[in-house]
Every structure is written in structure tokens, then in C-alpha cells.
Amino acid sequence: MNYETGPEHRADLQNRLAPGVRLSMGEWRPKAGFDILVSGAPTARELESNPRLRAVIVPWVGVPLATLDLMQEFPHIALHNLPYNIGPTAEMGVALLLAAAKRIVPSDRRFRQGYWSEDPSSKIPGSVMLDGGLALILGYGRIGRRIGAACRGLGMRVAGVRRNPGTTAEEHAMGDLLELLPQAAALIICLPHTHETDHLIGRRELEMLPANAVLVNVARGEIIEEDALYQTLQARRIYAAGIDVWYRYPSAADRRQGLPHPPSSFPFHDLDNVVMSPHRAGWSDEKEPARIAELAAMLNAAARGEPMPHRVDPLRGY
Amino acid sequence: MNYETGPEHRADLQNRLAPGVRLSMGEWRPKAGFDILVSGAPTARELESNPRLRAVIVPWVGVPLATLDLMQEFPHIALHNLPYNIGPTAEMGVALLLAAAKRIVPSDRRFRQGYWSEDPSSKIPGSVMLDGGLALILGYGRIGRRIGAACRGLGMRVAGVRRNPGTTAEEHAMGDLLELLPQAAALIICLPHTHETDHLIGRRELEMLPANAVLVNVARGEIIEEDALYQTLQARRIYAAGIDVWYRYPSAADRRQGLPHPPSSFPFHDLDNVVMSPHRAGWSDEKEPARIAELAAMLNAAARGEPMPHRVDPLRGY
Numbered sequence: 001m002n003y004e005t006g007p008e009h010r011a012d013l014q015n016r017l018a019p020g021v022r023l024s025m026g027e028w029r030p031k032a033g034f035d036i037l038v039s040g041a042p043t044a045r046e047l048e049s050n051p052r053l054r055a056v057i058v059p060w061v062g063v064p065l066a067t068l069d070l071m072q073e074f075p076h077i078a079l080h081n082l083p084y085n086i087g088p089t090a091e092m093g094v095a096l097l098l099a100a101a102k103r104i105v106p107s108d109r110r111f112r113q114g115y116w117s118e119d120p121s122s123k124i125p126g127s128v129m130l131d132g133g134l135a136l137i138l139g140y141g142r143i144g145r146r147i148g149a150a151c152r153g154l155g156m157r158v159a160g161v162r163r164n165p166g167t168t169a170e171e172h173a174m175g176d177l178l179e180l181l182p183q184a185a186a187l188i189i190c191l192p193h194t195h196e197t198d199h200l201i202g203r204r205e206l207e208m209l210p211a212n213a214v215l216v217n218v219a220r221g222e223i224i225e226e227d228a229l230y231q232t233l234q235a236r237r238i239y240a241a242g243i244d245v246w247y248r249y250p251s252a253a254d255r256r257q258g259l260p261h262p263p264s265s266f267p268f269h270d271l272d273n274v275v276m277s278p279h280r281a282g283w284s285d286e287k288e289p290a291r292i293a294e295l296a297a298m299l300n301a302a303a304r305g306e307p308m309p310h311r312v313d314p315l316r317g318y
Numbered sequence: 319m320n321y322e323t324g325p326e327h328r329a330d331l332q333n334r335l336a337p338g339v340r341l342s343m344g345e346w347r348p349k350a351g352f353d354i355l356v357s358g359a360p361t362a363r364e365l366e367s368n369p370r371l372r373a374v375i376v377p378w379v380g381v382p383l384a385t386l387d388l389m390q391e392f393p394h395i396a397l398h399n400l401p402y403n404i405g406p407t408a409e410m411g412v413a414l415l416l417a418a419a420k421r422i423v424p425s426d427r428r429f430r431q432g433y434w435s436e437d438p439s440s441k442i443p444g445s446v447m448l449d450g451g452l453a454l455i456l457g458y459g460r461i462g463r464r465i466g467a468a469c470r471g472l473g474m475r476v477a478g479v480r481r482n483p484g485t486t487a488e489e490h491a492m493g494d495l496l497e498l499l500p501q502a503a504a505l506i507i508c509l510p511h512t513h514e515t516d517h518l519i520g521r522r523e524l525e526m527l528p529a530n531a532v533l534v535n536v537a538r539g540e541i542i543e544e545d546a547l548y549q550t551l552q553a554r555r556i557y558a559a560g561i562d563v564w565y566r567y568p569s570a571a572d573r574r575q576g577l578p579h580p581p582s583s584f585p586f587h588d589l590d591n592v593v594m595s596p597h598r599a600g601w602s603d604e605k606e607p608a609r610i611a612e613l614a615a616m617l618n619a620a621a622r623g624e625p626m627p628h629r630v631d632p633l634r635g636y
Contacts, residue, residue: 087447087449087473088445088447091416091419091420091447091448091449091472092420092445094416094472095416095417095419095420095422096422098409098412098413098416098417099413099416099417099422101409101413102409102410102413104413104414104417104422104423104593104595105422105423105426105427107595107596107598108423108593108594108595109423110596111581111587111594111595111596112587112594113578113587114577114578114579114580114581114587115576115578115596116568116573116579116581116596116597117573117576117596120576125603126598126601126603127406127410127598127601127602127603128604129405129406129409129602129604129605130409131405131409146473149471149472149473150468150471150472151471152471153467153468153469153470153471153472154409154412154467154468154471155405155464155467250434255434255435258433258435258438259432260431260432260433261432261434262432263429263432263434269429269430269431269432275422275426276426276429276430277422277425277426277429278425278428278429278433278434278435279434280425280444280445283444283445284445284447285443285444285445286446286447287447
């Protein structure tokens with residue numbers, strides 16, 4: 001298992017495993033190989049060198065594109081995910097939407113210094129209203145629909161764009177995207193990252209958004225073109241953005257060392273119209289016990305020879 | 319009229335007024351007195367010295383307690399408000415709730431310096447989940463019900479406490495407050511400030527909240543006891559708060575000068591578990607034209623001898 005969680009959660013996992021299930025963590029690997037690998041980023045070597053391997057479990061909902069590609073070369077190894085970050089991701093998506101729309105961060109910073117009004121040199125309004133506006137939700141699966149319910153509660157209309165739209169009036173096909181963008185008060189990205197969705201939102205799409213639109217990304221950075229996103233915000237061509245997913249990630253070793261690592265080659269940190277969040281939407285202390293319980297149930301099912309839930313199609317990405 | 323709005327909105331108001339209606343603004347007052355005063359803070363002298371005065375319009379929803387008290391001494395002068403900040407106030411209430419629950423401000427600040435994880439010295443979880451929790455909404459009028467709808471969209475249960483509860487299961491009387499506090503994931507204050515609600519939430523009430531509760535105040539500072547609020551947050555007895563309304567306001571002259579003016583005698587600005595907002599929940603650039611149109615319609619109605627809408631009972635405060 002290559003999944004970093006707290007020591008109390010590792011102990012919980014151990015306690016929940018059936019007697020026949022053995023767990024290895026960290027650098028150590030059993031010589032005889034293993035049957036199931038829990039990892040967000042399995043390597044080709046790990047997959048090739050373990051003839052017993054029959055399943056990879058990505059311990060969260062979004063499977064990295066590199067992993068989707070790699071798994072297609074190993075069709076005999078099943079891919080699964082652990083969709084226990086749906087609730088936290090949806091809540092963080094709405095939190096980033098509102099924080100961006102209300103300029104919560106710059107307003108808090110200035111007020112802590114005693115100033116009751118915006119910097120007079122700021123030419124932009126102090127907030128935008130979402131009530132009555134259209135929430136355009138790109139990716140209308142379980143996360144997107146939960147975000148949609150909250151947006152409706154805020155008085156917004158909702159359009160959910162997905163590959164296979166259902167029959168409800170709010171669901172749209174990908175082909176409707178360009179028509180919907182100019183109507184959006186908010187564009188919220190919660191699609192899986194696949195070859196189809198890579199750079200789905202570029203300069204053309206961002207330029208079609210209204211001037212007071214708010215953009216949120218809780219999916220994967222690469223769905224929005226990095227330079228187009230930076231330049232759109234820097235030139236204030238939209239009102240603001242709340243961004244949880246980025247372009248340059250620290251390695252696991254760097255992360256353990258805790259050294260600073262900018263999330264982009266562009267200076268997003270100099271912009272006051274972006275709320276910056278360090279890819280933490282899916283994390284919730286409260287949900288971790290449920291994730292661990294589900295992981296144990298999956299491993300125990302596999303040990304009994306039963307099928308595991310949460311199968312992912314590496315071609316579709318979900 | 320003592321109401322500061324942008325020059326374009328003043329021009330809009332002038333254009334909308336019927337020919338017989340004359341508007342005076344700023345220091346200048348017509349010698350013959352005036353019939354209607356638009357002001358959030360009328361003085362006893364203004365009310366006494368204008369025998370023609372028959373109505374005061376407070377140009378937003380919440381009438382200051384001092385104004386409610388003063389108006390009771392002048393029962394022949396009608397009190398009205400302009401409830402055009404209901405939508406913006408509700409949205410800001412939800413924005414402050416989510417920003418506090420997800421530590422949006424400290425997370426953004428740290429990530430701008432390149433750090434992907436919380437300060438390791440921080441002992442508190444990086445966020446709390448609201449999904450499934452109880453939103454306890456104190457004051458369940460038009461603002462409270464809109465906040466309730468958004469909370470339900472986020473997956474929360476809702477209990478609305480009001481003086482005159484209706485028959486729906488979610489509405490509760492004031493007497494249920496102490497029973498509901500220990501169940502609240504969020505306590506959201508949107509009551510009018512009256513003698514009854516002054517210091518309604520003190521040390522005892524705050525101590526009854528769960529350790530991971532989030533507190534929001536978009537009503538008036540004095541509804542929560544200042545020292546109890548500061549000490550509760552400083553000692554981390556609840557998770558966090560989002561506060562838009564305060565205890566020490568700058569005078570209009572200070573505000574025009576733009577000098578810093580701390581909003582409390584306690585150093586809230588040193589706490590990282592409070593989102594600080596400079597009493598701006600009710601303001602929205604988008605809603606100002608509607609407020610101005612309604613004010614013009616009220617003044618024109620009065621000029622025609624018709625009754626004006628939005629009457630406020632100075633005893634109830636709404």
C-alpha cells in the first residue's frame with residue numbers, strides 16, 4: 001500500500017482486515033509479490049514485476065491520467081477507486097465558489113489591518129451575486145450533482161454537462177458547452193482528467209465566459225490550460241477563480257520535507273482574484289474512517305474470492 | 319437623505335422621482351423642514367425639529383437598536399426599511415460559513431508561500447464537514463430561510479429559531495434554543511437586534527456548542543457578547559467563526575478619511591479561526607439599482623398620499 005494516512009487510520013485498517021490478508025506499507029515489499037496494490041501512482045515496474053497482481057485500488061475518486069494510460073497496457077489487472085471524497089470535494093467546491101465570488105480572502109486581510117472598505121485603487125466590485133445566475137457544472141457525476149444541489153439552494157439555475165447526459169432538462173451533452181459558457185455566472189469543473197478532457201478549457205473557452213463569471217476547479221489542473229488560466233485572471237477577464245488543483249506538484253519526498261514548492265510556473269500567488277487551495281478538496285478527517293472501512297471491506301472481499309466494488313474503466317476514467 | 323451611495327445611483331434616484339418630490343442630501347436641509355427622512359441613524363433633534371416629518375426610511379433591512387428606541391418616542395412618525403440586502407446577506411452568510419469550515423483564509427495564505435500542508439504546529443483539523451450536520455439558524459425570516467435553503471443544498475439539516483414559529487417541523491420557538499445548541503454543526507445568527515436579542519448569545523450559549531461547531535453572525539455584533547466570542551475563539555472551544563458584524567464602528571467622518579479602526583477592543587485579527595468581514599454582507603453592486611428604484615417608488619407613493627410599503631414596528635424591530 002502506497003497511501004499516506006494517519007497512524008490511527010493505519011491501525012484501524014489492520015484491525016479490520018480478515019486474518020488471511022497481509023498488508024505491507026512503505027518501502028518494504030514482500031518477496032513473493034502481492035495480489036492487490038493500493039496506490040494513486042503505480043509504476044510500470046510494479047505492475048510487470050508482480051505476476052500475482054490482479055487489482056490496483058486508487059485510494060480516492062480521481063484516477064491520474066498516467067495511471068489510466070498505464071492500466072490499459074495491463075488489461076488483466078482490474079482498476080478500482082475509493083470514492084470517499086465525493087462529499088468533501090463537493091463542499092470545498094462550493095466553498096471556493098463563494099470565497100471567490102465574495103473576495104473573502106482579500107477582504108479579511110485588509111480588515112485585519114483595520115480597513116473597513118476595499119483598497120480605493122481596486123477598480124473591481126467587492127463581490128458578485130450568484131442568486132439567479134447559471135451554475136455551469138462540467139462533469140455531472142456524483143460530485144457535480146451535489147455541487148448543483150447546493151447551487152440551487154443558493155438560488156442559482158444549474159446546467160450539468162456530461163458525456164452521457166440523462167433525460168432531465170438540466171443535463172447537457174459536451175457539444176452544448178460553447179453555447180452555455182457565455183451564460184455562466186459560475187463554471188465549476190469536476191470532470192475526470194482523461195485524454196478527452198485534457199486542456200478542455202483553453203483561451204477560447206475562458207474568453208467566452210462573462211466578465212463577472214467565477215471559475216472553480218476541483219478536478220485536475222490540466223483540464224484548464226495553465227497559461228490561459230493565469231492570463232485570464234491576471235487581465236481580470238473574469239471576476240475570480242477558486243482553484244484546488246494545480247500544475248506542478250511536489251514529490252512525495254519533497255512533501256515530507258515540507259519545503260515550499262510553487263504549484264505553477266506562473267505567479268498565481270501575486271493575484272488577488274484567485275483563492276488558492278493546495279489540492280485538499282477531497283480530504284476530510286471525518287471521512288477517513290469511512291474510506292479505511294471501505295478499503296478493508298474491499299480487501300477482505302478479494303481475500304474471500306468475491307468481486308470488489310468501485311471498478312473503474314481505464315478508457316472512460318471513471 | 320443621509321444615505322451614502324454612488325453618484326450614478328443618486329442620479330438614478332433623482333431621475334425616478336415624481337416632479338413634486340424634492341430631495342436634499344448631505345449637510346443642507348430645507349428651512350421649511352421635510353416630510354420624509356432617509357437615514358439609518360436619525361437624531362432626536364432631527365425628529366423633534368421637523369413638525370412636518372411623518373416617516374423615517376432606514377435604507378437597509380436591519381434597523382439599529384438606538385433608532386428603534388428613538389422611534390418609540392415619536393409614535394406619529396412611521397418607520398420603514400428597505401429590505402434589498404436579503405439576497406446578498408444570505409449569500410455572504412453561507413460564504414462565511416464555508417470559509418470558516420474549510421479554513422479558506424489560512425490555507426490560501428500558506429499555499430501562496432508554496433506550502434502544501436497545514437503548519438505542522440497546528441493541532442486542529444484542516445476542515446470540518448457540514449454534510450449531515452444541523453444548521454441552527456437564529457432568526458428565521460427571509461434571510462434565515464434563504465440561508466436554510468442553501469444549507470439543505472449542502473446536505474445539512476435545518477432548524478430555524480424565531481419568535482413566532484410557524485407549523486413546519488424545522489421552525490422552533492426561542493425556548494428551544496438551549497436544547498438545540500449542543501446539536502448544532504453551525505449556528506448562524508440573522509436576527510434583528512432588539513432589547514430581547516441583545517447579548518442573546520453569551521458564554522453559556524457558546525459553551526453549549528459542540529467542539530467542531532462553526533458560528534456565523536451576519537446580523538448585529540451585540541447579539542453575541544464580545545468578550546465571550548473572543549475567548550471562545552481564542553481558546554478554540556469551537557472550530558471557527560465567520561463574523562460580518564462588530565462592536566466598534568468608525569464614524570462616518572473616520573470612514574471617509576479611510577484611517578484604520580479596529581472593530582473590537584479584543585485582538586480578533588490575531589486569530590486564525592475567524593473569518594473577518596467588514597459589515598459588508600448586505601452590500602451588493604448588483605442590488606443597488608433595485609434598492610434605489612424601491613426608494614423612489616416609496617417616496618413617489620408618499621407624494622401621492624398613498625401608504626408606503628416595508629413598515630417596521632419599532633417594538634419588534636422588523
